[in-house]
Amino acid sequence: MLRLLIFLIFLADFSLCQDPKVTFEDYFQFGKNEYTERNWPDCVAFMKRAIDDFRQYQDDVVSCRRKCNRQIKPATSSSPKIAKFHETSETALCLLRCRKDMFGDHQSIKKMSVYHDLEERKPYQYMHICYYHQGELAMAVQSAYTFLVANPDDKDIKQSLNWYMNRDGYSDDMLIDMERKDHEAKFINGVEAYDQQDWGRCVNEFESALEKSIIQDEKCRLLCQDKIDWSVVDGNPEIDILLASMRASVIRCEHNCLYKLARINGHYVGHLFAAHFEYLHFCHFKMQRGAEAAQTVANYLLFDDSPLMRRNRYFYGKQYKKNELFTPSQEVLDIYRRRDLEARFLEFMEKRFVVKDGELPPEQADDRNPLSLDIHVEDNFPYEQIPSLMTSSECKILRSALDTRERDGFVKELEQRVKLWPNSSYSNVTCGSPVREAQCSRAIVFSAEHNDCGEWLGKWFNGCAVVFCDEKKIID
Incomplete structure (x- = not known):
């Protein structure tokens, strides 16, 4: 009798997983329900199914869009607007047919919030707890780490992962991101x-x-x-x-x-x-x-x-x-x-x-005005001006052991010359034989040594050098 009951439960679960009406949205909710009921094995099973179905959904959507982009002939730039509208209509028809073939009558997502939850790896937020209660420390760590990678500021998952790291049997080899892309x-x-x-x-x-x-x-x-x-x-x-x-x-x-x-x-x-x-x-x-x-x-x-x-x-x-x-x-x-x-x-x-x-x-x-389509990719930086930024006598001023008025005055003058980088500002003059690193991410470093005065150095350097920092913010 017990075997028959187990078989019927398995058959019901299998039938549910094969039902095309059931999507990642449903599996995710089923998983949360089982989590609430403290049914740890089914929590894991439904969450894994939600992840798999979500990946398949994304792959199918991409496949349809690639197919339609490839098949629809674009209107020419000189075509009247109605021809471009027709191109859009053809693409829409292609997508509707493809999505019908892929998803049947269940083409739309009921709640975009669930879609975003899957994008943000929320199933793993539940799975790590479900795995731990099943005694599977390695999978609990993997799930927690997978969620942390996409949500590095989440304090709760950091606390959970630190707790796992102090359990017997923990190994750094368990820190695997199960969603890592190629x-x-x-x-x-x-x-x-x-x-x-x-x-x-x-x-x-x-x-x-x-x-x-x-x-x-x-x-x-x-x-x-x-x-x-x-x-x-x-x-x-x-x-x-x-x-x-x-x-x-x-x-x-x-x-x-x-x-x-x-x-x-x-x-x-x-x-x-x-x-x-x-x-x-x-x-x-x-x-x-x-x-x-x-x-x-x-x-x-x-x-x-x-x-x-x-x-x-x-x-x-x-x-x-x-x-x-x-x-x-x-x-x-x-x-x-x-x-x-x-x-x-x-x-x-x-x-x-x-x-x-x-x-x-x-x-x-x-x-x-129309959108400007002019793209300038020429590198017009005046590299030829670099060798003349400093003279030997000026490098000698920088090597001075004392912060003299002459040195302070020259630093201000040099700061204006270095406005080849408009957002640059003076940082410091430093001397010493050990190799050092400039303390800014966008450093501009010039040697003040006698034998290579004015040489443009990298972020790591030794000897006497003057350092400027470029404060430009890169937004792309």
Whole structure:
């Protein structure tokens, strides 16, 4: 009798899992219900099913959108508006048919809040407790860590993970992110190869990581096409007002994809593509691939004009003596152009559509101008001025053991010369034989030594040097 009862329960659960009407939204709620009932095995089972179904849903949505983007022939730029409207209609019809094939009669999400919960890895917030109550410490740690990676400021999960770390049987090997993407794994491998000075592997891993990052960015962008902020719809607005707000919310989601992807193992690495190039240029240089190192520096400088990378550009320029080597790759130029145009569009929407005290901003001439499509990628930094920033006698003033009036006066003058970086400011003059690190993230360091006066140094240096800090905020 007991075996029959167990079989019937299994059969009911299996039937539920096969029911196409049951989606990740339902499984997530079932899991929460079992958590409340302290039914730990079913809590885990339903949460895992919710995660799997959510991944499948996203993959199916991306597949439909790729298919329709590929099949629908775009209207030409010179086509009348009605032709572009027709293109949109064809795309809509294609998507409706594809989604019908994929999801049947259950194409829409009932609550977007549940979708966001799955994106933010909320099932793992429950699963780590359910696993622990089943006596599965390793899976509890993995679940807690997986949630922490996406929610690094969550105090409760930090406290839980610290508690697990003090249990008998805990091992650091349990700290596994079960949602780690391919581009993250490759990036982490690349950093490991860099630290081990395995330059060939470093290049291979980072180039693969970059390729996978581009693929993930495309997938994220496709998933943004239904991320519409309906809160802006008030009353019965004009269709152009409605469309402008809808497009802005989608483009904002697309533009933010790189920010989401740039959280590697729970740590934000800055601009994701620039982070790849920061490692790649040095690994290429160590393998004596001058052309690749130069192009990688040029790729980096599209996204961030870091003084430290400009110093590398200056160093490579003196070594290779071919300015044409510092030309960004076409693929990276295309990515930069798209992001730059998106940023211009979003800036216009965010500044010109702000309602304060019931009023829009005063009308400006730019309100009626087309979006500027001019993209400037030339590196116009005056590298040739660097050797003349300081003279030998001025370096001697900086090496003075006392803070004399003459030295203070020269520092003020030098600060004006260093306004090649408009946001730079003086930090300090330091002397000593040990290797030291400049105490600002965007450091501009020049040697004050007699034998290499005025030489542009890196962030790590020894001897006498003067340090400036570039306070520019990089927003992309």
